[in-house]
Amino acid sequence: MWLRQVKRYLRSKSRIIGSLGQPILYLFALGYGLGQVFARAGQGNYINFLSPGIIGMSILFTSMFNGVEMIWDRQFGFLKETMVAPVARFNIMFGRVLGGATVATIQGLIVFLLSFAAGFRLQTHNPALSILLTIMFMFLIALLFTALGTAIASVLTDFQGFQLIMSFVVMPTYFLSGAIFPLAGLPKIMEFVTHIDPLTYGVDGLRGALNSANHFSLGYDFGVLAVCTLISLFIGSYLFSKIQI
Amino acid sequence: MIQVSNLTKKFGDFTAVSNLSFKVPKGEIFAFLGPNGAGKSTTIKMLTTLLDPTSGKININGFDPSVNKHDVRKSFGIVFQDPSLDDELTAYENMHFHAVLYKTPREGLKERIRQLLEFVELWDKKNELVKNFSGGMKRRLEIARSFLHHPKIIFLDEPTLGLDPQTRNHMWKYIQDLNKKEQTTVFFTTHYMEEADRVAGRIAIIDHGRIVAEGTAAELKTKTNSQSLEDAFLQLTGKAIREESATSTDRMRGVFMRRGGRN
Numbered sequence: 001m002w003l004r005q006v007k008r009y010l011r012s013k014s015r016i017i018g019s020l021g022q023p024i025l026y027l028f029a030l031g032y033g034l035g036q037v038f039a040r041a042g043q044g045n046y047i048n049f050l051s052p053g054i055i056g057m058s059i060l061f062t063s064m065f066n067g068v069e070m071i072w073d074r075q076f077g078f079l080k081e082t083m084v085a086p087v088a089r090f091n092i093m094f095g096r097v098l099g100g101a102t103v104a105t106i107q108g109l110i111v112f113l114l115s116f117a118a119g120f121r122l123q124t125h126n127p128a129l130s131i132l133l134t135i136m137f138m139f140l141i142a143l144l145f146t147a148l149g150t151a152i153a154s155v156l157t158d159f160q161g162f163q164l165i166m167s168f169v170v171m172p173t174y175f176l177s178g179a180i181f182p183l184a185g186l187p188k189i190m191e192f193v194t195h196i197d198p199l200t201y202g203v204d205g206l207r208g209a210l211n212s213a214n215h216f217s218l219g220y221d222f223g224v225l226a227v228c229t230l231i232s233l234f235i236g237s238y239l240f241s242k243i244q245i
Numbered sequence: 246m247i248q249v250s251n252l253t254k255k256f257g258d259f260t261a262v263s264n265l266s267f268k269v270p271k272g273e274i275f276a277f278l279g280p281n282g283a284g285k286s287t288t289i290k291m292l293t294t295l296l297d298p299t300s301g302k303i304n305i306n307g308f309d310p311s312v313n314k315h316d317v318r319k320s321f322g323i324v325f326q327d328p329s330l331d332d333e334l335t336a337y338e339n340m341h342f343h344a345v346l347y348k349t350p351r352e353g354l355k356e357r358i359r360q361l362l363e364f365v366e367l368w369d370k371k372n373e374l375v376k377n378f379s380g381g382m383k384r385r386l387e388i389a390r391s392f393l394h395h396p397k398i399i400f401l402d403e404p405t406l407g408l409d410p411q412t413r414n415h416m417w418k419y420i421q422d423l424n425k426k427e428q429t430t431v432f433f434t435t436h437y438m439e440e441a442d443r444v445a446g447r448i449a450i451i452d453h454g455r456i457v458a459e460g461t462a463a464e465l466k467t468k469t470n471s472q473s474l475e476d477a478f479l480q481l482t483g484k485a486i487r488e489e490s491a492t493s494t495d496r497m498r499g500v501f502m503r504r505g506g507r508n
Contacts, residue, residue, distance in 0.1 A: 077328055086318040086319045
């Protein structure tokens with residue numbers, strides 16, 4: 001199952017390029033467009049601040065999409081093939097999620113490399129450790145949202161709901177995560193909302209790992225992410241086991 | 246090999262399958278006929294562990310699907326009404342994926358895949374992506390795949406739907422040959438009566454969730470005093486056209502087509 005997801009990803013070149021377009025756009029348009037304002041407000045280099053956010057965003061989009069992609073499998077019958085196989089449902093679901101998360105992590109790494117072209121620079125004393133931590137956070141974010149996507153896809157029976165997920169789950173998760181703005185000094189309501197958005201901790205973790213600009217502590221970020229991931233895996237596998245075709 | 250007694254499935258108020266009982270011995274080719282909405286697919290879903298029955302007993306190869314799901318799943322291969330291949334993988338990869346799912350021993354696996362693909366005449370296309378295959382080729386690949394793990398039973402749910410007569414004939418030849426060679430029990434549904442007449446050892450006709458007649462093609466014809474199985478079928482099930490509500494898959498297909506068929 002894992003291999004299948006990865007193979008599919010590598011096959012669809014247009015999708016790789018297509019899904020890179022958006023982060024690049026954000027990186028350059030926001031990065032250069034708002035960079036001046038950001039610097040004038042005394043917050044320093046916006047590209048350095050923004051890049052982890054955009055990495056988080058592209059992982060979010062890719063992994064969500066990978067999870068929800070299961071709807072296609074369901075509509076076009078492939079899911080049935082796996083459902084009648086003598087394999088525990090949990091293994092199928094976990095293989096899927098792992099594959100999707102791997103793909104999303106690769107995507108995140110590509111965006112990470114691209115961000116250097118936009119002017120991003122590491123600010124850390126120990127680059128190796130920092131990159132290791134980055135990958136770990138990327139993978140956690142990816143795992144969390146692929147599992148969530150799969151959970152959602154287990155409940156939806158057709159693609160009509162996809163748009164709904166995009167506008168009510170994915171976009172808010174992204175915009176309210178502090179991916180594009182600092183968490184400090186927000187109005188109370190916004191502060192509350194950003195604090196319940198799991199991606200906040202993912203992006204913050206990436207920020208901490210890459211240039212020590214984290215708002216929370218790294219351990220806290222990691223803890224919250226790990227707990228959220230476990231919960232969504234649990235919910236995902238429960239809903240997946242309930243699928244009847 | 247297959248034993249069903251008093252099988253019933255209700256969806257809310259609607260009874261899709263009502264008090265069904267039948268037996269299929271080992272090595273037999275058994276046809277399961279009925280108009281649309283008669284309960285054929287629901288029965289297959291229950292036999293293949295995709296749906297839990299409301300009441301009644303099922304025994305597949307000595308196992309009960311509600312207790313030993315995995316043992317039952319290992320016992321059969323299935324070709325669904327709709328294709329269930331992964332379009333983004335090649336023919337060989339689809340076969341291999343199936344082998345991994347069913348934990349088929351690695352030893353001799355390549356040889357087995359080669360045999361089966363050669364058998365359905367797809368070996369020279371093994372490295373092509375399935376999305377470039379025609380409907381008939383996909384069906385052949387699915388048949389090859391369903392035999393891969395040496396199942397005791399093969400379920401075929403309208404396997405010949407939408408295929409031309411050439412492909413259909415070929416397909417039945419493969420299935421009959423495999424049935425002889427590997428002593429596989431075959432359980433199939435179809436709307437083509439002549440197909441059932443020609444291929445099936447025994448036939449059950451189901452309507453409104455109940456079996457209305459059972460026996461060999463000849464027996465059914467004698468019983469209803471008709472020339473062909475089609476006449477017999479019409480006599481037993483009436484001539485009214487059945488309405489079936491569109492499934493989510495049908496609706497989905499519509500959307501998919503409108504979007505220009507891109508995944």
